[in-house]
Amino acid sequence: MSAAAALADVxxxxxxxxxxxxxxERVGHVFGTESCPLRALDCVDLDVAPGExxxxxxxxxxxxxxxxxxxxxxxxxxxxxxxxxxxxxxxPRGEIGVVFQDAVMLPWFNVIDNxxxxxxxxxxxxxxARAEAERLLENVGLTGFSQSWPSSLxxxxxxxxxxxxxxxxxPRVLLMDEPFGALDAxxxxxxxxxLARIAEQSRVxxxxxxHSIAEAAFLADRVVVMTPRPGRIAEEIPVPxxxxxxxxxxxxxxxxAVCERARAHFLEDGGSE
Amino acid sequence: MTDAAVPLAVAPAARRRPxxxxxxxxxxxxxxxxxxxxxIGAWEALVRLFDVSPLMFAAPSAVLEAFMRGVSxxxxxxxxxxxxxxxxxxxxxxxxxxxxxxxxxSEFERAGRLLFPYLVAIQSLPKVAVAPFVIxxxxxxxxxxxxxxxxxxxxxxxxxxxxxxAIQDPQRMDLMRVFRATRWQTFRYVRLPSAAPAIFxxxxxxxxxxLTGAIVAEFVGAQRGLGVLLLQxxxxxxxxxxxxxxxxxxxIGLTINVTVRAVExxxxxxxxxxxxxx
Ligand SMILES: Nc1ncnc2c1ncn2[C@@H]1O[C@H](COP(=O)(O)OP(=O)(O)O)[C@@H](O)[C@H]1O
Ligand SMILES: [Mg+2]
Numbered sequence: 001m002s003a004a005a006a007l008a009d010v011x012x013x014x015x016x017x018x019x020x021x022x023x024x025e026r027v028g029h030v031f032g033t034e035s036c037p038l039r040a041l042d043c044v045d046l047d048v049a050p051g052e053x054x055x056x057x058x059x060x061x062x063x064x065x066x067x068x069x070x071x072x073x074x075x076x077x078x079x080x081x082x083x084x085x086x087x088x089x090x091x092p093r094g095e096i097g098v099v100f101q102d103a104v105m106l107p108w109f110n111v112i113d114n115x116x117x118x119x120x121x122x123x124x125x126x127x128x129a130r131a132e133a134e135r136l137l138e139n140v141g142l143t144g145f146s147q148s149w150p151s152s153l154x155x156x157x158x159x160x161x162x163x164x165x166x167x168x169x170x171p172r173v174l175l176m177d178e179p180f181g182a183l184d185a186x187x188x189x190x191x192x193x194x195l196a197r198i199a200e201q202s203r204v205x206x207x208x209x210x211h212s213i214a215e216a217a218f219l220a221d222r223v224v225v226m227t228p229r230p231g232r233i234a235e236e237i238p239v240p241x242x243x244x245x246x247x248x249x250x251x252x253x254x255x256x257a258v259c260e261r262a263r264a265h266f267l268e269d270g271g272s273e
Numbered sequence: 274m275t276d277a278a279v280p281l282a283v284a285p286a287a288r289r290r291p292x293x294x295x296x297x298x299x300x301x302x303x304x305x306x307x308x309x310x311x312x313i314g315a316w317e318a319l320v321r322l323f324d325v326s327p328l329m330f331a332a333p334s335a336v337l338e339a340f341m342r343g344v345s346x347x348x349x350x351x352x353x354x355x356x357x358x359x360x361x362x363x364x365x366x367x368x369x370x371x372x373x374x375x376x377x378x379s380e381f382e383r384a385g386r387l388l389f390p391y392l393v394a395i396q397s398l399p400k401v402a403v404a405p406f407v408i409x410x411x412x413x414x415x416x417x418x419x420x421x422x423x424x425x426x427x428x429x430x431x432x433x434x435x436x437x438x439a440i441q442d443p444q445r446m447d448l449m450r451v452f453r454a455t456r457w458q459t460f461r462y463v464r465l466p467s468a469a470p471a472i473f474x475x476x477x478x479x480x481x482x483x484l485t486g487a488i489v490a491e492f493v494g495a496q497r498g499l500g501v502l503l504l505q506x507x508x509x510x511x512x513x514x515x516x517x518x519x520x521x522x523x524x525i526g527l528t529i530n531v532t533v534r535a536v537e538x539x540x541x542x543x544x545x546x547x548x549x550x551x
Binding site: 097 | 444
């Protein structure tokens with residue numbers, strides 16, 4: 001996939017004029033009361049280009065989830081603005097898909113009904129949606145599980161189903177909040193490869209939040225390091241590794257360099273991670 | 274790691290041994306049958322052994338005899354029908370209204386906050402105590418019994434449904450918001466199923482109370498019903514006849530309970546229950 005590699009290089013260079021699909025402009029957010037305010041985000045500027053994969057790493061409580069919820073239209077920021085393709089984000093929209101840390105499968109629906117829930121809620125043609133869902137489930141290795149109950153799936157399988165569900169609305173941006181945080185290390189590596197492949201195939205822009213520097217460096221075109229109190233962007237690290245990403249990526253010197261550069265922020269911080 | 278893109282292998286379903294499970298079930302049934310026979314036998318033996326006065330208590334054989342006599346006189350069916358009707362009608366009305374009010378209250382949060390203390394206060398009042406009033410207003414007919422049963426079943430369903438609907442899993446709510454679900458869709462696909470176990474807990478309590486309510490209302494003043502029959506038997510010093518009614522009430526109670534639980538299993542099919550296959 002030389003096109004994707006080229007794309008990654010382009011984003012690394014970030015030429016002016018490329019219209020971002022997702023943009024945060026001086027976004028700040030404060031929780032709590034007037035008397036006891038808690039600043040979660042401070043002056044965050046971030047652009048995500050169409051098809052770009054951006055990973056945010058940062059310690060707990062540095063406002064990553066808040067930033068993602070602002071992008072999802074679930075909360076509106078106190079300061080600044082988030083926009084999708086130039087239009088301000090004021091409420092959730094179909095072009096922006098969200099994958100939460102837990103798969104959030106509804107236990108009273110089987111896999112196919114969970115995955116086609118967006119179509120059902122939007123009143124779309126259910127038989128077409130089912131066919132589409134079956135195809136996507138097959139693509140993530142869940143062939144034959146469409147009639148299973150979520151409780152009978154492993155955590156990794158549930159999270160794949162959640163990704164399929166998010167893709168059902170054909171989003172142009174996929175927001176993922178520590179989607180693999182609850183999975184064991186081996187499943188997690190496998191899911192990383194899977195996600196790299198899905199992102200490369202579908203050309204969806206991804207904003208991924210993670211605790212794992214290695215995961216960020218492996219998947220992303222750009223790693224954004226955030227620091228807490230208040231939540232700020234400390235550094236944006238381009239990842240000059242070609243696509244498709246494979247297990248070999250993990251042993252490339254560029255990968256190690258990106259990891260090291262990101263890790264430096266947490267070491268100088270007294271290892272707050 | 275090269276096989277990473279290959280779909281995860283399917284874990285073989287845990288193998289069950291149907292033969293052994295079946296045997297366990299039959300052993301359990303045999304044990305409960307033996308226990309039943311033992312209890313009845315002991316009851317019979319104790320009554321005979323201590324020569325208990327028939328005015329105080331009756332042996333199972335005497336109860337059965339009284340039952341056959343009653344059946345041959347066609348004594349029970351009308352009264353049984355009346356009591357069952359009161360229970361079923363009152364339960365249906367009370368439970369439906371309790372559920373609907375809970376939904377209304379949960380949709381309009383402020384109303385809920387205002388009402389809740391009163392509801393809890395009324396909930397802790399023993400509703401059978403208003404039976405005399407209900408009879409006063411509606412008379413000795415079936416209507417007063419239905420009203421009292423409805424009143425008694427209303428509150429446990431209301432309170433349980435309210436607390437079930439009040440719990441809103443923030444993640445599921447976020448999910449529904451992300452998919453821009455309407456209020457009705459969020460209720461239909463998330464809040465109602467989430468609350469279903471709590472609602473059934475209320476229905477189970479209400480089912481037990483419904484029969485109590487019907488009988489107490491019949492005690493206070495009625496023309497027909499098993500409660501009336503029970504009082505008549507007492508007036509006639511017919512202890513065996515009283516025990517027949519008690520056994521019938523136990524059977525009705527059990528039937529209601531089993532029915533509600535069966536419906537619960539059917540409706541909340543996703544809830545794992547003790548004793549279910551893993
Ligand atoms: N709904 C909320 N109300 C009050 N404080 C919140 C809320 N959500 C998050 N916070 C606070 O804002 C800060 C950032 O939270 P969050 O965005 O969840 O961080 P992260 O995802 O990086 O761990 C934390 O200190 C957290 O306690
Ligand atoms: Mg978070």
